[in-house]
Amino acid sequence: MSGIVIVGLFDAIDPAAAAARALRALPLPEGDVTTLSPMPLPDGAICRDPRGIGFPKFTLVGWFVGALAGLGLALATYLLYPLFTGGKEIISVPPTMIITYEVAMLGALAGTVIAGFREMGLCRFRTRLIHDPRIQEGKILLCARVSGDEQAKRAMDAMKTAGGTDVRPEEGEL
């Protein structure tokens, strides 16, 4: 998703929303217009996130993998290291349930972290990412991925007209 990205700083939500509306009218796809903000903004306040959020299913996958691991550990223990009591091996169901449950929860937590990080696009240390630390002063950075000089010019005009400052093209990924 690299390419030219037009960025502009906005002091308030309303002008940024107006600029985003103008960008979408160019037309730019919804997924190519996004914001960088110091706090989460409601979906649709300025831009929308068209991508579905898929990582919760990895929580479930992690849970099942963990449950299988826990169950496997408990069963393997009974099979490989039988504990004879009164002449019989004991296969205890409640401890198996407890171990399975704990390892399943660990798997679910691990699945959420790994898939969450991946879907959030974190840990891309070697990639040049669009960023402006001035968002920590309460500003909003509106970003639009464009193709071609003509679209870039129109996007910059749209941002400037809506009140954006320091509007500029940047090279990097969103």
Add this chain to the structure above:
Amino acid sequence: MNGNDHLARTDPGALYRELSRSNLPATKRWFLGVGLLAIATLWGIGCFIYQMKTGMGVTGLNRPVMWGSFITSFVFWIGLSHSGTLISAILRLTNATWRAPILRGAEALTAFTLMVGGLFPLIHIGRNWRFYYMIPYPNARGLWPNLRSPLMWDAVAINTYLLGSLTFLYFGMIPDLAIARDHATGWRKKFYNALALGFRGTHNEWRRYHIASTIFAILIIPVAVSVHSIVGWDFAMAKVPGWHSTIFAPYFVTGAIFSGIAAVVIVMATLRKVFHLERVLTVVQFENLGKLLCTMSLLWGYFYFSDFLTVWYNRNPEEWEVFRSYAGVFLPLFLVMIGCNFVVSFPLLCMRRVRRSIPALTVVSILVVIGMYAERFLIVVPSLARRNDPFIWHNYFPSWVEFSIMAGALSMFLLLYTIFTKLFPIMAVSDIQEHLFHTTDRKIGEATVESIAMPHDTGKGGHG
């Protein structure tokens, strides 16, 4: 941002500086404090090494009381750990609007109390260098952990909770680490840059971050409950008078949450005082924590009475002897427990004046923590000291080595927490900013009230 929101009233830069006072360069006083804590911790470690080299005879443990102060401390510290992550998760899920300033401090409390609490079984096992026997791996000795033992359930549950709590703490901190990165210079910038993992605050990142936080909160609550249930089952599974009770798991969880909330109050009051966070940690947070503490005091009293009532009515001689010992050699501790946990604290917590007074609430919380330690001791020791055969009855008192190790553990916790507050954002800056952003004043008639916007986000993407 424009005047329609509260960020206009609170300059984000100034807000960050206010919330990150703990990260200012260390002063001589800080180094002095850390030095003293490090010395106390080293003294505890030294005493542990002495115990390891000399043998368990240096402790006050002797037949039949083979579980003493170390196991008491283990149960106590694991109980304290229930404060942070569990409360934080519940407050996140219920969208409690007053939660933001207490989240980070409480979550860090969980992480460090778990680390300290988890050391005690290792200190207690005697041949400490063989702790790795608990880890299941194929080996030439033909040894394998016995998963039927509640102590192994403990090891699995505590490790799950520790990993989950650390992840919960770290994941919640990522946006704040990104804010810190953008404000920092020098080595701190590199440090925060590495830990923030490239989080920038894009719309997509925020949406996924929120959903992941919610999932974490949902997952961590049952894990927290299971951990202290299992600690309760460590005792309840044994046919020891006073321990073999079906009520132990919920009773332990209740006690853990009770002591945990008290610990959160103490930590928050300390952070507020030391880092001048009066504008952020207001009476509202303390009053609400006081209400929770009051509820838990009542619940604790209810569970304790329920446990006592069945033994009293049944008069099973073995069990009744344990309770009778509360009126004998253990009377001072029993009075401390009942007084601090219920008789004194509950009426005080019912008073609005006490809940709204931060010093008074802190004093009550300290009483609760002391009372809960006494309660843990009275669960562990009298049952062993008054086991079935009167011929082997024996009273137990911890030795100076045990006191030193316990003091070292407390110092270690304080040391870890102090270093954490120096290096990491102790306030959840982004959560506080978000709360301020959604808050506005609204006039209803002649009154002006705080109004909080609750965005509807279904998390389905698109036009959710």
